[in-house]
Amino acid sequence: MLDFLKEEGVDPAVIEGIAAFRAAHPVPEGMAQRVPDPKYRYYGREVWNQAATVLLCGENLLLAGPKATGKNVLAENLARAFGRPCWDVSFHINMDASYLIGSDTFNGEKVVFAPGPVYQCARYGGFGVLDEINMAKNEALAVLHATLDYRRCIDVPGYDLIQVDPAARFIGTMNYGYAGTRELNEALVSRFAVLDLPLISEDDMNKLLRHHFPRMSPRYAGQFVQLFYDLHKKADSAEISARAVDLRGLLDALRLMERGLDAASALDLCITNKTFDPYEKTLIRDVIAARIPKNLDRAKVFPG
The missing domain is CATH 1.10.150 (DNA polymerase; domain 1)
Structure with a gap:
């Protein structure tokens, strides 16, 4: 993937930063199968420079733009370039906080905690792709505030407070004007760097x-x-x-x-x-x- 970035003309400093990130954060044991192998490559030097720099700085990224701009393709390519396991969360209007963080379940013998995708992403230092984030209710997304800001933690009711792994990043995607979408809460948007993707050249x-x-x-x-x-x-x-x-x-x-x-x-x-x-x-x-x-x-x- 780094060779592809060189071919695209991505800033050498950015490529060096990605290589250093990968060396500092090896893939956790048992998580290699979650590192995506994208079917498509994202082409666009400036977008790569901006998106990768945001992630290298420890920020979360919101990919916005109309249809056919490659938001999900870019998110998958970023996870591959940084060598991180990836969790995809497809938002819908009925999604609640327990799906994102986790909930109690019965395993046949006792009640145990079944971790959700955001919890696992935080624990294993993965990239969480929050797909169509503006489809979800603001009440469900409020649980992410402490995860996405400087606190970088998840308080699981009845269990424990966990710290988000330093390698973890969250990448949101959103389309304008799709049925069922809504305006994102200002507090949530402030926790992302927003990249408005252009149509492919x-x-x-x-x-x-x-x-x-x-x-x-x-x-x-x-x-x-x-x-x-x-x-x-x-x-x-x-x-x-x-x-x-x-x-x-x-x-x-x-x-x-x-x-x-x-x-x-x-x-x-x-x-x-x-x-x-x-x-x-x-x-x-x-x-x-x-x-x-x-x-x-x-x-x-x-x-x-």
Whole structure:
């Protein structure tokens, strides 16, 4: 992973800091399987510099931004780069404090404490990814205040006060405007450094496609990159919804094409059909048709 950061042009001082962090905080015994092996790389030198510097300074990080900016990909890549076990917490409106910290349970013989993901992250010095943090009720998140600020501790009612391991970091992610989201409590936001992620650049998206589809024709790679930006512009101008601005869906469509499915069917399955309004589907298909021929087959996109 450090070699990848060098290729991306990340500041050498940042890379040295990450290497020193990894040497100072080896992976706890039995936790190696929790260190993620990301399927995708996050491309973006400036974002890497900022995010890594925040974590090296011992701060927690909140990744904000619209859909398709790679928030979860970056969080996973950061855990890999720092060599830390990772716990993912997917927030929802019914989540309570006991899920995050832990609760009593019966093990067949006696009542014992079953630790939650935040407790384990704090104990083992992991990276806790708090996914869609603005989906949860503020009352549930209030339990994290002492964990995330200078106190760095968790007071477990009826048990003990534990100190958060020096290597532990928490990375929140949030989208704007999703159904069920809410404004984050000011006290919670103040405990994070907030990084507003930009849309992936054209150069970085080309790198992404070259990495995952090395046999792909450069000509058609450029067309698929431009298709993504065409859909984004349409969504920005409110001509279509953001459902079609789906980078993950575009990559899935290319995988289907690589296996032999025609372009029209693959893009329908992975992009167009994610909206359920017939008129909007027509608009999305028109945007696609301007870039990608309906009869485009695998041999042209993946020659050789």
